[in-house]
Amino acid sequence: MRTALGVVGALLAWFAVAFAAPAAVALAAGEPPWPFLVSGLAVAVTGLALKRLTGERPPLDIREGFLVVVAVWLLVPAFGALPFVLGRVPQLDHPVDAYFEAMSGFTATGATVLTDVDALGPGMLFWRQLTHWLGGLGIIVLALAVLPRLRIGGRELLRSELPGPVEMESLGATVRGTARRLWKVYLAVTAAGVLALACLGWSGLDPRMGLFNAFSYATSAVSLGGFTPEADSARGLAPVTQWVLCGLMVVAGVNLLRLYHLVVLRRFRVVSRDEELRLYLVLLAVSTCVVGVELFADGTVDGLGGVRHAAFQTVSVMTTTGFATLDWSTWGTLATLTLLALMFTGACAGSASGSIKVVRHLILFRFTRHELEQAVHPHAVLPVRVSGRVVDEPALRSALVFALLYLLALALGTLGLALDAETGTTGAGAFTVLGAAAACLGNVGPAFGEVGPFGSYAPLGHLSKGILTALMLLGRIEIVPLAVLLRRGYWRA
Template identity: 40%
Template structure:
């Protein structure tokens, strides 16, 4: 059979994405000029990005992409931006003791950034070891990847808007694309405007706390840096102690914005249209907020009774009612939607509390959000489909459609959700076994729980795990082979597996 995919078109458009990535590097370049550090690093990185992008663009000049070319473009683009994004880490680390001087470590950090995973191989995060410009680039990669690089391209480039629906559907998290306006480019712009608006609002509130004396160390740099990683549910922080480095007031402010980041951004269009009732009636939103509230109550019970007391971090009194509630609310909001921030080292909590957090990691954010994981709407459909199966087993002649929010779910959608969920869990399980075997090969001591959390944290784009992978730990000790596997897991997890795995089938490439 003849190959039917025009890969040249996908590669050429990938060059366009890389070319425009150099524009984003102007942000850390400006910071490097301000602080007079790593200027050459970003000048060189911008130059490489422009040259590579322009070279790839010359391969093909046809803007029309078919369905398979669009899938290939999305997969290639996300892999390419991670490779280009790793260049500043390697260049800045050259001749130093930084772990990021090694290309695999740099690629791990870059892929973790763009996929908003938040897993890190940086054992020590400080301004003494890394420049402010490099750390801001680390933060910015998550903000770019949160709403989606391809969605941004569709929003600003006319040539991308031609194939916008196919491109966004391949990249956007969730089982289906929700168009807000007849033109897909307008939808992309609206989504990015909501995203940008919440980012600006968040920075303003954090700075307000700083100038009010309620957050002494939340200066402008930290406010922008954390806004870049809260709205995309990323979790990177220029502070070694993550959000635990800041006051309780800051921690309480972070929580609602993490919850917002895990909501379907298309719902905010309902608020703009004054359709408040429809917003509140959204079944996935209700389930998402309900899951957060229910798990918080259970975890708070564990913490306040002392069965899993949080560590004393940031001068917070251990065992206090407010502290326990804040710890429970923060950790659930952070892990359920895959943000990965921490205010306490939950790797030191009891097994009951850790089990609850592990369960929260499986849920994920909403479809159309920046959150990772399986997604709430998929679990809702799976549960309803299982209930229907039990009902029709008892009543074979009954015809019972699956309904969600008063609407009948198409059988093809149910089948696709079943397929995705099974493939997700299967990939997660196989990766867990491989990580355990690879750790044994090199003599790395790792428990089964740590391997499970490593696999789940990377494919679910969550970040921290348990044991030495806790919120204040790192993935540095893993062998290079395991890091490559987890880089792959982060990549396919962000693109929700199918767009990547389909490329490994003969049906994708042949007529």
């Protein structure tokens, strides 16, 4: 326990530095920077106090690593919500709303309680976007890259922090070196996105794409978050900008380790044999065709613009980004159900994407096929293989347990939202409630109905917002760390 608290303190002390950037933006825009400075000071004091109280600590083990992950992902959004509350930001001055927005930001979910994004000043808008970018790859991964003292036990933190089952042998010799490689790829993709979008603005192809908007949309696309500095998401952007964002989301949905192998190490064979990557691209293509066919059949879209809208929305939902060019809440049954199914798919493991992840679906499919073949040939040795490698029993159990916990969390969350809707004043329908739970647990953000891509979660009661905040947290830490902490045996050991 003492080691875990000490590590949490070190992480919080480092996190305090992040508040300097929005304070500078606020000062440059003529806004008061003190909400960010006070918040940063509060984080720094808390972190340093925890470090001092814990003193010298033994190495971090797996058990304490779970506590660190949960504590950090509970505390960082809490401190991240402070500027909204202290600055008395309209629509975010209530602690529940502020914590919902901050949790949505750091978990790269993109759900919002704002009904008027334009009411926020540049400083608050910048902070809102920065929470996405910092949370996309993870606060802990960044800390592992810059804080050498976290190298003890850091491998367990990295294992817990990276979304999806990641091959630990591919993480390299040192944890710090691996974390730095991940952040280099993340920074490179972000910089390329900002530059590409800014060039569209400078060339006049998209007059709305100034430097601030280029930064905002690029960080949201690369973190697969979905927050935007404008109320209409990506709807008002030029077609070429929407295509660029679509490409950024596709790239950001790829395992960052695979991107490193491809771009830096030039290991094309390793990438070409990745079955998860191939299935990810196939699912994007097939889903785009299915959605496009219905949209064309209904007369919702036509021409090349229809292809763009179908591809953009499919990529946005499957990568759990949540950008929108059209209101998918008004689409037909087939397209709507396709998007709902994609909310349970997610992108590749090792990316910033939420949801179950493509590789887990692949493992579960292969495991199911294995069991069916084993029933016919009970004495045959039939290993489960993915990308040419045998999937060991712990990995199979892990994928199965995660899928069951995911469905359980979805069921409980949906039940809680339904009960609150029945007793409250929102009157949300069954599909809206299910969609909201799936979107927040999968870190997608927008759902259907009044909480659709151009709606807001503001009409929901505080209980529903609390449930959805918990689902966002569960989706980001992938349930298991919190489930472990909730076991009585964990605290007895």
